[in-house]
Amino acid sequence: MVLCLAASTFAQAPASPVRTAEVEQREIAAHKPFVGTVMPIKHAVLGSAVDGRVIEFNYEEGDPIEDGAAVAQLLTNTIELQKEAAQAELAMRKAELAELENGTRTEEVQQMQARMLAAEAQVRYLKARRDRAVELYENRKVTSAEVRDEAVAASDGAEQSYLEAKAAYELAVAGPRIEQIARAKAQVAMQAAIVQELEDRIKKYTIRSRFTGFVVKKSTEVGAWATSGGAIAEVAQLDQVDLVANVPEQDIPYVQLGREVTVAVFAYPGRQFTGKVFSITPQADVRARTFPVKIRIKNEFDGEKPVLKAGMMGNVLLQTGERKTALLVPKDAVVLGGRSPMVFAVEKAPMGEGNVVKPVPVTLGVSEGGSIEVTGPLTPGMQVVTQGNERLRPGQTVNILSAPAGQAAGK
Template structure:
């Protein structure tokens, strides 16, 4: 109460010093919405911690010496971006040799699959025809000498020599004939199958080496921030040894511990208001993502995680892992409460406040802006519970309030529904 009084006193001093200037500029154009009264579950604030939705402690799949470690703690990394590179000189040489062997095996297979070339068939045919011609000549010569031998014109040695040559020429012809047939038919199917198996074996060896080389590059599994380094250039890491730790912060979870008599009132998907003391000028809205059904048996509390979409700027994430947070969760039966649009909240001061428009008695759609400090309760869609010097039906400024001063003249240009979607506001209250 003392804080609210001092706050009102300070804003009144500001109003007196700037009142004359505001009067010269004319009333400020604003859009307003009514304060409504509705049954809302009573809420309670729970202290929690901001946690990343994904955390990966990344180790090395193989042993090796660290050749490159291009990241530092706090760096943002993309998915599959290298975190560390191990030496691969020896394995690269092995891979080159096995790739050459694979190329040789593939060429051998291609040679078998392509079959005999036309020139090879032509050559085999020519050899076969030459052997046939020689065999026919030797057969005719044998018959002639056999007739001479019958007349005792040649001796036995001559006839034996001719018979032997005719037999040899016939065998050579049969050999050439078979060679020609094999050349025309091409390689056996079994030979081609053996060559294919050799190619498959060699391909498996190459794939294994390539897989080992890939494992020598340790990569980030997702977009995130490096929060821990576990190695350095020149250090030897064994298989399974830690290299770095990465967390994802595009969304965060606020984990709070809820007492067992309150957890039945918490439902998955319900909206929750979250405050982060380190960021006092913003109120974040999240949804209950997880209710862990395992209590701490000593405290009888259940972990509840509220998921919030984070804001990423050039300076990094707005919500950081480990920050203190406070979440307002419904913990009891419904009760009548005053609700206003979330856009009515003006943050950044000692306490949240809203501007109520006190209507002018003689000017329609005009009035003065009155600053009212409020206590904020549970969220209800686009509405939020407030406690303060307020009455149902009063109009509060939801657009144009970021430039208002207490006591300033305002002109109401639009009356919106309390749960109207945001159009333009200076303060991001959705996180």
């Protein structure tokens, strides 16, 4: 907008060169700028789940980090030894289970069978000897009762030895009991759980990022003692960011989810970013009566560094009123400095050929891009001066220049 000098009463001046634009009529809505703060869409404080000494820290503040990458490592010597002992015990339990599941070895079965057959042969021999001793004692009276009793006892003992050998052979053929195998499986499962628990504990000694982003803060150093629940580092995801603006309650009904908006960040004058209204928090600040509105913006990168950084401030233009039909003129057409804003409208000269200008007082309304709403005695399609209006006087003759190449007239 330009300042207007007071109209003079000098003699008629030559036609002044100007450029013009048409008065437009279209639907617009009231908009307001709101100041917001750039925030990461994800921010996490990485903490330690266990106590331990920090022996590695792999990143510095500002470094990019991938999902699952190890930020820091705690000392694990003692628990590693416990894990090795538990793994050895597990291997032994698995070997015992495999031995039971495979059953008795063929060689052992054959050995038991041989013992049984030997015991059976011994039974036959001693039984025959017993029968002879009984015959000699009871019928012929040629031997003593002691000899007979000794032969009977030897025969009975051999009978029991045979039964024992036979039972051992049958057990070898049958193999282990189902209950023994089940117990061995339970011991393997229990030991495997112990190993898994130790492995999980070891994992807790490695602090990892759970998403891709940037390390924004270090909370410890190598050699420091980390406590359970204590902070190790902070990671923020910045491939997309949110501009969080607080909008008064009277304007919230007009803010539409998914609406594309323009964001201007103070750190980059003249540079604009495009975002969308991502969310409206349905809980107001009870003191300010404002609602946080998040504008989701796809970040840009300079190499590996994000252009938009957490904590930056910016403006977002949000709709704050109903849409209406209005007259709009380019902002450059408005002349300020007098009693009220005005524009110079172009009309045909009352006598002769050519164009003259007429000042038209207007009331300014909603701004939309390079145009502004005006209220006054204007009609759609009317030409207003956009360039060269600094020193115009009422009724002055003007020469309308054509628009520069590649630019629409009056734009």
